Amino acid sequence: MKPQVAFFDFACCEGCQLQIANLEEDIVGLVNVVDVVEFREVLTGTAEKYDVSFIEGSITRPEDEERLKDIRKRSKLLVAYGSCATSGGVNKLKNLNPSLENVQKTVYGKDWNMPHLRTAATKAVDEVVKVDAYIPGCPVNRKEVVEVVKSLVLGHVPALPEYPVCVECKFRENVCLFQKGQVCLGLVTRAGCNAICPSNNSPCEGCRGVMPNPNKNAMHEVLKENNLTVKQIFDMFTMFSADPEVKG
Amino acid sequence: MSDKSMHIHVHHVTRVEGHGNIDVVVDNDVIKKIEWQVPEAPRFFEAMVVGRDYMDLAPITSRICGICSIGHTFASLKATEAAMGITLSEQDTRLREILLHGETLQSHVLHAGYLAVPDYFRVNSVVPLVGTHKEAVLLIIKLHRLANELCDIIGGRTTHPIRTTVGGWTMLPTEKELVTLKKRYEEAVEDLKAVAGVVLSVAGKIPNFTRETEYISLTSPSEYAFYDGMIKSSDVKAPIPVSNYRTVVNEYVNPQSTAKWTKFNRESYAASALARYNNNYAQLSPLSKTVASMFGLGAAACHNPYMNTVAQVVESVYAVERTIANIDWILDKGLKYVKPDIKVKAGKGASAVEVPRGILFHEYEYDKNGKCLMANCVIPTNQNHGNIQKDFEKLVPEFKHVGKEELQFMLEMLVRAYDPCISCSTH
Numbered sequence: 001m002k003p004q005v006a007f008f009d010f011a012c013c014e015g016c017q018l019q020i021a022n023l024e025e026d027i028v029g030l031v032n033v034v035d036v037v038e039f040r041e042v043l044t045g046t047a048e049k050y051d052v053s054f055i056e057g058s059i060t061r062p063e064d065e066e067r068l069k070d071i072r073k074r075s076k077l078l079v080a081y082g083s084c085a086t087s088g089g090v091n092k093l094k095n096l097n098p099s100l101e102n103v104q105k106t107v108y109g110k111d112w113n114m115p116h117l118r119t120a121a122t123k124a125v126d127e128v129v130k131v132d133a134y135i136p137g138c139p140v141n142r143k144e145v146v147e148v149v150k151s152l153v154l155g156h157v158p159a160l161p162e163y164p165v166c167v168e169c170k171f172r173e174n175v176c177l178f179q180k181g182q183v184c185l186g187l188v189t190r191a192g193c194n195a196i197c198p199s200n201n202s203p204c205e206g207c208r209g210v211m212p213n214p215n216k217n218a219m220h221e222v223l224k225e226n227n228l229t230v231k232q233i234f235d236m237f238t239m240f241s242a243d244p245e246v247k248g
Numbered sequence: 249m250s251d252k253s254m255h256i257h258v259h260h261v262t263r264v265e266g267h268g269n270i271d272v273v274v275d276n277d278v279i280k281k282i283e284w285q286v287p288e289a290p291r292f293f294e295a296m297v298v299g300r301d302y303m304d305l306a307p308i309t310s311r312i313c314g315i316c317s318i319g320h321t322f323a324s325l326k327a328t329e330a331a332m333g334i335t336l337s338e339q340d341t342r343l344r345e346i347l348l349h350g351e352t353l354q355s356h357v358l359h360a361g362y363l364a365v366p367d368y369f370r371v372n373s374v375v376p377l378v379g380t381h382k383e384a385v386l387l388i389i390k391l392h393r394l395a396n397e398l399c400d401i402i403g404g405r406t407t408h409p410i411r412t413t414v415g416g417w418t419m420l421p422t423e424k425e426l427v428t429l430k431k432r433y434e435e436a437v438e439d440l441k442a443v444a445g446v447v448l449s450v451a452g453k454i455p456n457f458t459r460e461t462e463y464i465s466l467t468s469p470s471e472y473a474f475y476d477g478m479i480k481s482s483d484v485k486a487p488i489p490v491s492n493y494r495t496v497v498n499e500y501v502n503p504q505s506t507a508k509w510t511k512f513n514r515e516s517y518a519a520s521a522l523a524r525y526n527n528n529y530a531q532l533s534p535l536s537k538t539v540a541s542m543f544g545l546g547a548a549a550c551h552n553p554y555m556n557t558v559a560q561v562v563e564s565v566y567a568v569e570r571t572i573a574n575i576d577w578i579l580d581k582g583l584k585y586v587k588p589d590i591k592v593k594a595g596k597g598a599s600a601v602e603v604p605r606g607i608l609f610h611e612y613e614y615d616k617n618g619k620c621l622m623a624n625c626v627i628p629t630n631q632n633h634g635n636i637q638k639d640f641e642k643l644v645p646e647f648k649h650v651g652k653e654e655l656q657f658m659l660e661m662l663v664r665a666y667d668p669c670i671s672c673s674t675h
Contacts, residue, residue: 011289014265014671015314015407021358022406024393025386031375042362043373044262060289090311093296106295108508111501119290139314139407200404200411201418205307239304 003051003153006038007081008071010057010064011091011122015139016082017041017056023142030146033153049074052152054081058091059123072129077152080125083138083240087209090138091122092241124241133158138207138240141193161191164211165204169195177203178226185237187222188214207240252277254652261663263363263373265315266629266670270659272640274648282644284637284663286505288674294623302328302592302618303414309610309625310408313672315358317408318351318399319603320610322475323625327610328414330597332618334590339581340416342574345475347402347409348601349567349574352474354395354406355604356521356560356567359667360447361388364557367661368450384446387439391564394436398571401425415588423583430575433568437535440568444539444561451543451558455658458551459642461635462517464496465524466602472524472531472566474602480527482549483513490600493609497626502634507673509634510626516634519606520666521559522550536566553639554665560604592618605629605667629673632666 007017021042023030037047053075059065072078083089097103104112104119111117125131135148135158151158165186169176177184177198186195186204190211197204223229258270267288273281297308306324310317322344329335336344362374369377378385396406401421403409411418421429466473467480467487478487479496488496499508511517525532525540526549532540540546540562545555598611606628613622639662647655 009266009671011291012671013311013314013317015311015317018314018358018407021362021392022396024389024396027389028378036375040260040262041265042263043375045372057289060291064289090296090308091291093300093308094292097295103292103295106298107290107292108501114501114503116287116503117290117501117506119292138311139405196405197410202404202410202413239308 002033002035004037004047004049005034005052005054006036006047006050006075007041007054007056008038009041010055010068010084011060012057012082012084012089014041014056016137019140019142019145023146026146030149034149050076052077052079054079055085055125056081058084058088059125059128060091060119062120065128068125068128077132078129079133079135079148079152080131081135082140083136083207083209085125086134086136088122088124088241089207090240093238095121096238134160136160136190136208137193144192162212163191164214165189165191165193165195165198165208167191168193169198172199174198177201178222183226183228187219188216205239206237209240254648254655256652256656256659258656258660261660263366264664264668264670265672266668266674268663268668268670270656270663272644272655272659274644279644279648282637282640283504284633284640286507286633286670286674288506288670290506290674293675294625297620297623300620302332302614302620305612305620305623306412306414307408309623312625312627312675313669314407315355315669316351316603316605316608316672318347318403319601319608321409321412322348323599323601323603323608323610325412325414326599326601327597327612328614330599331595331612331614332591332593332597333595334415334588336416337586339578339584340586341475342578343402343417343420344412346571346574347399347412348475349571350395350398350402352567352604353564354392354399355667356564357388357392357395357443359604360557360560360564361392361443363667364664365447365450367657367664368453381446384443387443391436391439391443394432398429401429413588415590416586417588420583420585423579426575426579426583430572430579433572433575436568437565440565441539444542444565447558447561448542454552454554454558455661456552457554457643457646459553459639460551461638462512462514463523463526463549464512464517464519464631465527465607466600467528472528472570477600479600479607481512481517482527490609491598493598493600493611493626497609497631499626499630504637505633507627507630507633507670510631511634516638517631518553518635519628519631520556521563521604521606522553522556523606524602525559525562526550532562533566533569535569536562539565553635553662556665556667560667592616596622603628605669606631625675627669627673627675629666629668629670632668633673636663636666636668
């Protein structure tokens, strides 16, 4: 029997689910190896148990934590799908504000305290339940999604690149954006996107999160060479709530 | 429960973006409750961006919506440019319009082909149609791929564009890429006609339901407005400047919804492809008018909300033709890259862009260093929630005799016809 696969979304833009539709003709190949049993955005239907659940979005309310725990119980494997799920993504910008009440008042004004508008600090999926595999990116890279699905179907834990975006950028023979006077996070961000932003003459924003064991000294050196301060890159690191450890 | 009583509760309507519920209670032929509910988790974007640098606003607010990220990017860039008095060359504006229409085509094809049309065939998704209507499905996929590839080439990525920046572009396509795109778009016209034919073959399934409402969209003297213009209401004669958008949207909080609702001259209004069609029909291209006439649509306003899907098909034709014309204009003048010229200054600016689901507003205020002090975003679907509710209130009494299953189907189909972007509406 083909593995039973489901997609679920929490607080997010659903752009990562859209990347499944954006596989275009390859979707036919995908449904040949897996059975998509629940995927609210594109099909009507539900199932009781899942071999693999893909979770998109971050968790921002107690009732969403309960819904996620219930999905976890019914899933053999659970994949955090996209930056909102893997790190909290842009949704964690909310947590930088010292007052949740201020955040709520900024958006809802005098109605901020109505019960249906309540919110909590944003969490990544693995802050609530056990995660078996991660697909980072905002949005996810379609090729990487296909690779991860292949690995899971074959019973392997998918491996993500453990080197920085810089490596992919060099392979694409791009002129380094630091040499053009821009600040780029490709030095310490986990590769796997084929350096898509620097290749379009736009700095890496760190959406895939910080790579394991980043070379902090090299980062400091580059910043120093370019007369930049840690403060200047701090805001960029916070955009996708990359690992705060390298802020200093 | 007698057949004169029913409880329709749809938890998380399927084949729409985001989370919405339908709750209808009829007790012994008396309607007790009719609610369109939006339980989507708020993300608080307007608070998130306060304190951020002006260059971060478009990349962050793009993430409000995965389906209309290009529209959000342009609404955001235009608001920042309005606040700082930054202008673009005609070439760079036309390139933005090309990318915007890449999204129009992608989103309309996705909605009509993958999300709405399965209702007309009474199947649960596009998947069973691969078996029964393979040729049509492959055509739809082909058009969807083409629109996405345009977004890749012009924007650098299909979702959350990269090359778009304050004052212009980080990088341009090559003339060769534009020539190839144009050729493929010319070929796509026939494919679109074929898809329109498929939709027409099942158009008899579109419910015969009408409710006149206020239609709000952009309008422009020079074209069928998408990228720029003034605000047009079907209830008001003179167009309204975008800077006065707050007098139009009048956002308020409704206990049924985490997304704010809006109203202008009536209890609700519609922002959609159908609103644009009704307000700006005269400016459609001849071919898009021909496609509209296939479905019995003409210059007279259409008040059947289910016909929004048909208006999307009509606009898909327009988007393709307009893109070909824009590419021609650019190739004729010769493509030139000009680095954006930005002088950061304090200011406040509002913008509006027509995105697939209707008119979208962004407004920002910056301090002298370009730090964001205030942001407000009003999304098409948050403008449509009140109108969906009002449609429900007319539809349920008119059609409750059809029975629970059929009525539930009609209500779900109505929600889908609006192509709602619910997580976007709550943002």
